[in-house]
Amino acid sequence: MKLLSALLLLLVVLALICPTNAQDTLYVVVGGTSTTCTSLDDACGSIQAAVDVASEGATISIGSGTFVENIRIMTAGLTLESEDEENQATIESAGGVPDQQAPADVPVDVVVDLLAPNITLENLSIRHPMGPATKRDVGVFVRPPAVNATLSNLVVERYRTGEPLEPFAPGSRGLLVFRATGVVCEDSTFRGNYQDHIHLPTSESHIEDNIVANATRLGIVIIQETPDSLSIDNVIKENTVSGIAGDGIQIQGDRNSFIDNTVFGCAGYGIHLCGANSNPPCVPPGQMANASQNQLSGNFLWNNDLGLGEPADFGVENYIGPSHEFTNVAGTEAANNDLETTTMETHNDNGHNNNNTMDGGDKNNNTMGEDHDPEDNGEEDSSTSTTTDAATNTSGAMRRLSDVDSFVSHMAFALIAAVAVLCL
Numbered sequence: 404m405k406l407l408s409a410l411l412l413l414l415v416v417l418a419l420i421c422p423t424n425a426q427d428t429l430y431v432v433v434g435g436t437s438t439t440c441t442s443l444d445d446a447c448g449s450i451q452a453a454v455d456v457a458s459e460g461a462t463i464s465i466g467s468g469t470f471v472e473n474i475r476i477m478t479a480g481l482t483l484e485s486e487d488e489e490n491q492a493t494i495e496s497a498g499g500v501p502d503q504q505a506p507a508d509v510p511v512d513v514v515v516d517l518l519a520p521n522i523t524l525e526n527l528s529i530r531h532p533m534g535p536a537t538k539r540d541v542g543v544f545v546r547p548p549a550v551n552a553t554l555s556n557l558v559v560e561r562y563r564t565g566e567p568l569e570p571f572a573p574g575s576r577g578l579l580v581f582r583a584t585g586v587v588c589e590d591s592t593f594r595g596n597y598q599d600h601i602h603l604p605t606s607e608s609h610i611e612d613n614i615v616a617n618a619t620r621l622g623i624v625i626i627q628e629t630p631d632s633l634s635i636d637n638v639i640k641e642n643t644v645s646g647i648a649g650d651g652i653q654i655q656g657d658r659n660s661f662i663d664n665t666v667f668g669c670a671g672y673g674i675h676l677c678g679a680n681s682n683p684p685c686v687p688p689g690q691m692a693n694a695s696q697n698q699l700s701g702n703f704l705w706n707n708d709l710g711l712g713e714p715a716d717f718g719v720e721n722y723i724g725p726s727h728e729f730t731n732v733a734g735t736e737a738a739n740n741d742l743e744t745t746t747m748e749t750h751n752d753n754g755h756n757n758n759n760t761m762d763g764g765d766k767n768n769n770t771m772g773e774d775h776d777p778e779d780n781g782e783e784d785s786s787t788s789t790t791t792d793a794a795t796n797t798s799g800a801m802r803r804l805s806d807v808d809s810f811v812s813h814m815a816f817a818l819i820a821a822v823a824v825l826c827l
């Protein structure tokens with residue numbers, strides 16, 4: 404009897420605290436006025452409004468049209484997708500969240516900022532529009548605890564005009580995966596004038612079937628933050644990279660795979676495995692980036708200004724398997740296939756800005772003192788917490804809490820988890 408009444412009491416309590424309006428799908432349309440986003444007829448007008456009321460695991464269905472806002476997602480498992488896959492919704496920067504910085508002292512304009520695990524973005528366009536850049540532009544920013552994000556069928560584009568295109572260093576990024584592991588980016592298009600389109604100081608991410616065009620510096624780059632940090636086990640597969648002002652694909656990290664990519668029309672190397680003798684260097688003098696034990700096969704490199712049809716390997720113990728059959732269209736370089744003696748000058752006649760000697764990697768102009776990643780410190784404010792080398796550390800947000808806060812939040816989490824389980 405005691406047990407039964409205890410159970411009844413528990414049920415009553417649960418009935419009171421279980422959210423009655425927990426929704427699987429929330430709706431957003433241009434001009435929507437709802438604050439609860441319950442249906443297409445009762446839709447919200449802002450994506451952030453829906454994100455703010457969504458529970459873990461919910462889907463946010465977004466009507467076609469352009470939403471001018473900057474989105475921050477701090478709820479795990481959310482999916483944001485276009486309601487009509489034929490008419491993708493566009494999220495266009497509204498100028499960034501006020502006072503947000505990344506790294507410290509660099510104002511940043513992030514269109515979609517992922518700060519929780521297991522988030523999916525699907526069938527969306529993400530854009531920095533025309534007009535002068537006033538901050539550091541980042542299209543999609545993924546950082547711990549935002550591991551395991553899935554980015555699928557996106558268009559990520561930047562159309563900034565005016566000078567300078569990059570008012571801050573580090574410069575703009577289409578996708579910046581900063582130490583957040585397990586990210587999948589597939590079937591997406593990156594275009595326009597981001598400095599780097601896909602920028603990866605991270606591990607265990609899959610970059611597959613993307614079109615990457617016209618970045619003003621690098622197409623896809625795996626950053627090695629420090630000699631002893633890890634940027635490993637990434638898979639870069641079946642991407643098409645073209646028209647990049649520097650290297651199409653640049654590799655600073657170790658033990659990554661590069662399979663069946665096509666790279667053409669770039670002013671640097673098609674694929675550049677960095678090392679002490681890289682020419683041009685990947686990182687500024689005095690710093691080191693050695694690519695080692697990476698595996699390459701089936702890549703199709705053509706009409707790039709450096710390296711002809713083969714990956715340029717300045718690293719250590721990389722395994723370079725057969726390339727895709729190669730047809731050189733570059734003409735003047737046919738006789739000069741000696742990478743070690745290739746100089747910038749011989750390739751500086753193509754109208755691209757080849758000034759990437761000091762600019763190829765991600766470690767130049769470090770004014771951040773002890774910070775391990777001067778360029779892309781994911782801390783969003785100028786708080787004094789120093790980031791550790793957290794390539795595999797997914798506890799970014801939690802570790803800023805004091806022990807007491809941590810204990811309380813653990814208890815709160817346990818309670819919420821218990822309620823969530825019982826509510827089912």
Ligand SMILES: *[C@@H]1O[C@H](CO)[C@@H](O)[C@H](O)[C@H]1NC(C)=O
Nearest residue numbers: 484485486488489525526556
């Ligand atoms: C996204 O678009 C693709 C291709 O058009 C389609 O196959 C997929 O079902 C769409 N996803 C969603 C969630 O609508």
Ligand SMILES: *[C@@H]1O[C@H](CO)[C@@H](O)[C@H](O)[C@H]1NC(C)=O
Nearest residue numbers: 459460479480519520521551
């Ligand atoms: C994320 O998804 C993985 C795999 O489905 C699951 O094991 C994990 O618990 C999820 N994490 C969160 C925080 O939802």
Ligand SMILES: *[C@@H]1O[C@H](CO)[C@@H](O)[C@H](O)[C@H]1NC(C)=O
Nearest residue numbers: 520521548550551584585797
């Ligand atoms: C991320 O995914 C991996 C593999 O599915 C899983 O083991 C891990 O728990 C996930 N992490 C989180 C925080 O959900």
Ligand SMILES: *[C@@H]1O[C@H](CO)[C@@H](O)[C@H](O)[C@H]1NC(C)=O
Nearest residue numbers: 593594595614615616617646
């Ligand atoms: C890249 O730039 C070239 C030349 O301006 C243009 O023809 C091409 O459409 C661009 N690629 C993409 C995917 O926008």
Ligand SMILES: *[C@@H]1O[C@H](CO)[C@@H](O)[C@H](O)[C@H]1NC(C)=O
Nearest residue numbers: 630678679691692693718719
């Ligand atoms: C990079 O390779 C060079 C040449 O093999 C070696 O001297 C140097 O120690 C390596 N550096 C790192 C960080 O692995």
Ligand SMILES: *[C@@H]1O[C@H](CO)[C@@H](O)[C@H](O)[C@H]1NC(C)=O
Nearest residue numbers: 751754755756757758759760
């Ligand atoms: C390259 O850099 C040098 C020195 O900073 C500068 O004088 C020159 O104009 C630059 N060239 C290009 C093509 O930007």
Ligand SMILES: *[C@@H]1O[C@H](CO)[C@@H](O)[C@H](O)[C@H]1NC(C)=O
Nearest residue numbers: 571572573761767768769770
């Ligand atoms: C380095 O950064 C400082 C401060 O942001 C700037 O004044 C300087 O021009 C930069 N130097 C280079 C080589 O980019």
Ligand SMILES: *[C@@H]1O[C@H](CO)[C@@H](O)[C@H](O)[C@H]1NC(C)=O
Nearest residue numbers: 791792793795796797798802
């Ligand atoms: C993660 O960060 C915490 C707190 O800074 C640290 O104690 C821990 O050693 C880190 N773990 C790894 C794997 O770096």
